[in-house]
Amino acid sequence: MRRAALSLLFASIASGATGRFTVDVSDNPNAAPDIGPVKALFEKWYPAINRELFGKNTPPLPFPQIHVIFERTIERDTGSGRQPVPAYAKGDTVHVNFAYIGTIPTTTKPC
16 A cells, blocks of 8 residues: 555644545546545544644644645655655645655555
8 A cells, every 4th residue: 555655744734633634646546546545544543643743632723624645756856956755745735756655665664
């Protein structure tokens, strides 16, 4: 399952939890089989991780939904040139580099 990078992103999203998550694979239809598992992953673990990071009395998310977008690839400029990025979060959106996480060996995937 291509979910490894998602667990790294929970801390990047604003505090709280709504249980309302969307998964967009329009840029990468090959990720379609991951829609259900990714939504289930967020619904199960986001509230628990959020409580651990921000405390039990955390207010709800300021967003009505969290969007997860599987992109074909994501690269960013670094001191060593353009490098692939597994994923990042900005506001209410998590961007996942499907090509990058697809290279992670199954035995090292935590999910």
